[in-house]
Amino acid sequence: MSNKLSPNQKLSFSPKWMKFISISLRPVIRLLIKNKVEFKTFLNICRDLYVKEAESYIYETSKDKRGKISSIAYQTGLDRREVSTILKTTKPIEECVIEQNRSREGYILDHWSSDPMFCDDKGFPLPLKRSGSGLSFETLVQRFGKNISHGPILEALLDAQCVEIKKSMVVYKNKNFIPAKQLHxxxxxxxxxxxxxxxxxxxxxxxxxxxxxxxxxxxxxxxxxxxxxxxxxxxxxxxxxxxxxxxxxxxxxxxxxxxxxxxxxxxxxxxxxxxxxxxxxxxxxxxx
Structure with a gap:
């Protein structure tokens, strides 16, 4: 007699819900990608919502409110410590996410304007060649870009008018990165x-x-x-x-x-x- 589990026995929910997630969230994910909402931000907000909705569900369906953290952990599959941390947080999730997820572009601009390697004797950001070793925009992104190619970063900074190209050099203009294309x-x-x-x-x-x-x-x-x-x-x-x-x-x-x-x-x-x-x-x- 085989001890192999069927697909349904391996999950605590119907596999159909995976198709549900894929189909229903795909347009939302597409919208987020178009507007450069990073996956880490989406993940953190989803984690918070899972806990908050599980808490509401437990209050609506259970008379016994003891062991709430354990119940939420069971309902969501999250670790009890994660659940406890989220429930103890008093700040809105949006504020927490903003604090934890500084944009790559802003992070790079900050280091360009403060790291001695990329600044002149007076502390002003140096013009950088596009790519190559030494003082280049590619080197800057390799150090502070969180494993992202320098090409898309440069394009985003050009669109946001944070940098400009002068005589084949990338020139720093300002550190206030605001995506060029934003929905109202x-x-x-x-x-x-x-x-x-x-x-x-x-x-x-x-x-x-x-x-x-x-x-x-x-x-x-x-x-x-x-x-x-x-x-x-x-x-x-x-x-x-x-x-x-x-x-x-x-x-x-x-x-x-x-x-x-x-x-x-x-x-x-x-x-x-x-x-x-x-x-x-x-x-x-x-x-x-």
Whole structure:
């Protein structure tokens, strides 16, 4: 008789959740990569959220609050010491992550402007040749760039106008590194809330036995790629017409029946969301 474990026996959860993570988080990861959010930052925030959500889950589902750290460690798979450290931290996770994750670009600029090897007698950063041994930008990055090639770093610093090229030399301009391409704060908030609301609806519908929230998808696999743009334009026109001519007036009519001007009686937002999608990966294939 074989003692070999089946795939399901090796995990404390269904393997299907690994596909769920891959499919659902892929667009979010793509968005983070485009905006240069480093993996270490993402990992630290995820660790904090795992602990905080596990803590909430335990309070919601268990009457016995003793051994909370051990329960969270069991629920998350994290070490008890990690759990304890996170629970004892009073600062918001964003502040902690900023303290722990200085950008490579800022780190390099700091050393360029302070390390005697890369400064002149008056303490000003020296112009550096692009690459090669000795006083070069490549040498600077090798020392302080955390195993990153000097090419992408130089491109980022040029885009942010922290350095410039003069007579084939890399010249230091300023130490305030701000990524050249950034989404507006309002757009980031809208994206975050949209993902949060859809995910919360899905979570509710997966766990609730009744009182399910409205959640529907309309899609077609019969439209050829050459007609995608035309299809999108017609569908978006249709959505906008119904949204402006019917949904908004009807939503406002229903809202007027229950709305209040008393601030103390007002709540967090409640409503519905609409969006057009165009899959870029084969979800059916990934789910198999």
């Amino acid at each position: 704060d309002d757009k980031i908030k809208i994206v975050a809330k949209s993902i949060n609301r859809l995910s919360s609806t899905i979570d509710h519908n997966l766990t609730a036995k009744e009182d399910l929230f409205f959640q529907r998808n309309l899609y077609s696999i019969r439209v050829s790629h050459q007609h995608h743009e035309s299809f999108k334009l017609e569908v978006m026109t249709m959505i906008n017409e119904h949204y402006n001519n019917y949904l908004i007036p009807e939503f406002e009519r229903i809202e007027s029946k229950y709305e209040t001007n008393i601030k103390a009686q007002q709540s967090l937002p409640i409503g519905l969301g609409l969006f057009f999608f165009n899959d870029t990966i084969d979800h059916e294939e990934e789910s198999s």
